[in-house]
Amino acid sequence: xxxxxxxxxxxxxxxxxxxxxxxxxxxxxxxxxxxxxxxxxxxxxxxxxxxxxxxxxxxxxxxxxxxxxxxxxxxxxxxxxxxxxxxxxxxxxxxxxxxxxxxxxxxxxxxxxxxxxxxxxxxxxxxxxxxxxxxxxxxxxxxxxxxxxxxxxxxxxxxxxxxxxxxxxxxxxxxxxxxxxxxxxxxxxxxxxxxxxxxxxxxxxxxxxxxxxxxxxxxxxxxxxxxxxxxxxxxxxxxxxxxxxxxxxxxx
Amino acid sequence: xxxxxxxxxxxxxxxxxxxxxxxxxxxxxxxxxxxxxxxxxxxxxxxxxxxxxxxxxxxxxxxxxxxxxxxxxxxxxxxxxxxxxxxxxxxxxxxxxxxxxxxxxxxxxxxxxxxxxxxxxxxxxxxxxxxxxxxxxxxxxxxxxxxxxxxxxxxxxxxxxxxxxxxxxxxxxxxxxxxxxxxxxxxxxxxxxxxxxxxxxxxxxxxxxxxxxxxxxxxxxxxxxxxxxxxxxxxxxxxxxxxxxxxxxxxxxxxxxx
Numbered sequence: 001x002x003x004x005x006x007x008x009x010x011x012x013x014x015x016x017x018x019x020x021x022x023x024x025x026x027x028x029x030x031x032x033x034x035x036x037x038x039x040x041x042x043x044x045x046x047x048x049x050x051x052x053x054x055x056x057x058x059x060x061x062x063x064x065x066x067x068x069x070x071x072x073x074x075x076x077x078x079x080x081x082x083x084x085x086x087x088x089x090x091x092x093x094x095x096x097x098x099x100x101x102x103x104x105x106x107x108x109x110x111x112x113x114x115x116x117x118x119x120x121x122x123x124x125x126x127x128x129x130x131x132x133x134x135x136x137x138x139x140x141x142x143x144x145x146x147x148x149x150x151x152x153x154x155x156x157x158x159x160x161x162x163x164x165x166x167x168x169x170x171x172x173x174x175x176x177x178x179x180x181x182x183x184x185x186x187x188x189x190x191x192x193x194x195x196x197x198x199x200x201x202x203x204x205x206x207x208x209x210x211x212x213x214x215x216x217x218x219x220x221x222x223x224x225x226x227x228x229x230x231x232x233x234x235x236x237x238x239x240x241x242x243x244x245x246x247x248x249x250x251x252x
Numbered sequence: 253x254x255x256x257x258x259x260x261x262x263x264x265x266x267x268x269x270x271x272x273x274x275x276x277x278x279x280x281x282x283x284x285x286x287x288x289x290x291x292x293x294x295x296x297x298x299x300x301x302x303x304x305x306x307x308x309x310x311x312x313x314x315x316x317x318x319x320x321x322x323x324x325x326x327x328x329x330x331x332x333x334x335x336x337x338x339x340x341x342x343x344x345x346x347x348x349x350x351x352x353x354x355x356x357x358x359x360x361x362x363x364x365x366x367x368x369x370x371x372x373x374x375x376x377x378x379x380x381x382x383x384x385x386x387x388x389x390x391x392x393x394x395x396x397x398x399x400x401x402x403x404x405x406x407x408x409x410x411x412x413x414x415x416x417x418x419x420x421x422x423x424x425x426x427x428x429x430x431x432x433x434x435x436x437x438x439x440x441x442x443x444x445x446x447x448x449x450x451x452x453x454x455x456x457x458x459x460x461x462x463x464x465x466x467x468x469x470x471x472x473x474x475x476x477x478x479x480x481x482x483x484x485x486x487x488x489x490x491x492x493x494x495x496x497x498x499x500x501x502x503x504x505x506x507x508x509x510x
Contacts, residue, residue, distance in 0.1 A: 051384075051385055053381055053384060053385075080384070080385060080387055084385075085382070087378045087381065087382055088378070089377050089378060091377055091379045092379075092382075093374075093379055093382070093383075094373075094379075104386050104388070105386040105387055105388070150386075
């Protein structure tokens with residue numbers, strides 16, 4: 001079976017800093033891959049490279065078997081129609097009410113789009129009254145849910161979740177995790193989630209990959225995560241301060 | 253010698269690179285104005301924000317400056333027994349220079365900073381990336397409507413600024429300096445030429461372009477969190493001030509220099 005997304009030897013450098021250094025990873029259709037790794041290891045950059053927001057320096061990115069690295073213009077726009085994205089901070093448009101945020105990329109009359117937005121609000125457990133509020137009037141958890149509704153609104157076959165539970169209390173985080181898992185299962189989407197939150201990993205992932213020093217250093221099914229003997233993965237999942245992973249800028 | 257060349261060359265290359273980036277940004281934004289989709293609601297909103305909401309500050313600036321100019325011309329003119337030149341010099345000074353330049357500077361302070369802060373915040377909170385993932389070109393949605401709106405409304409703002417500036421001079425001259433109202437207005441009308449008004453409106457359009465371009469450019473390329481947005485805002489205001497004053501000089505020399 002052809003992977004839905006396949007990255008081979010992807011490299012990206014910002015100035016003197018090599019963020020991605022020959023990254024290889026693949027996601028099969030309908031699979032939920034969670035990428036874990038420390039801050040600043042290039043997880044968000046990986047997603048942005050796949051979306052064509054950041055050009056790669058070397059390597060190959062294939063979606064449904066077709067090379068997408070270097071796409072421009074209409075071809076790049078067409079490539080992006082396959083994706084939805086939940087940004088870390090929500091990235092809701094401050095100046096627009098919730099319903100216009102959710103239906104931003106949807107076709108149709110304003111009435112149709114408003115109706116579609118309210119349907120999507122219901123999917124993420126929010127009432128229709130929220131539709132006319134501005135993002136600034138919502139709590140952090142509600143903003144994340146609205147951003148989730150926007151990500152699924154166009155029913156894209158692939159959705160990226162960038163730190164979906166960052167900054168949320170444990171209960172709200174659990175609600176967001178459950179919603180993501182439900183969407184992955186019910187809508188049969190292919191998902192890549194990047195997170196530090198091990199509770200999210202255990203709830204969302206079919207497969208887990210660990211990114212360190214610009215490379216995937218471990219990749220396997222969720223069931224194999226706890227039995228993994230990779231010292232980096234063990235340090236990460238146990239949250240230990242001692243181990244091979246050093247804080248960036250820490251004294252040796 | 254080589255060290256000296258390197259010391260000079262690096263900033264020159266950096267400056268040229270900045271000019272190149274800015275030119276590319278401007279060309280991209282202008283090219284988006286020529287092809288659909290267009291966003292008329294965005295354009296209307298920006299015209300309201302730039303034009304209507306700038307009227308109070310532009311109007312007050314014009315009235316105060318016109319009045320002060322009339323007072324100074326009266327004082328200076330009295331030394332040469334030429335106090336009667338107040339209406340003529342006021343209208344020429346206001347319409348040719350002070351109306352467009354001060355109006356432009358006031359709008360730049362208000363609008364370029366707001367644009368840079370808004371786009372900069374959108375950049376650092378990933379809203380611009382979100383626009384792209386939602387298949388919306390940020391140049392079409394954010395930049396082009398702002399530039400077009402500024403170019404369209406600035407001439408109207410400057411017309412108002414000119415009228416109020418002249419009115420400020422008339423008010424002070426008739427209420428404090430003893431000028432006859434009808435005579436003042438007749439002299440003003442006699443000395444005001446079509447070229448003065450046309451050059452004023454041309455300047456206004458050019459200033460509007462630079463104000464929006466600088467606001468959008470610095471905001472769009474903002475980075476580094478709140479400090480980065482602050483820097484973008486400062487750079488937008490300073491660079492639009494400089495471009496307004498430079499382009500004003502160039503247009504004045506071209507139109508009136510011969």
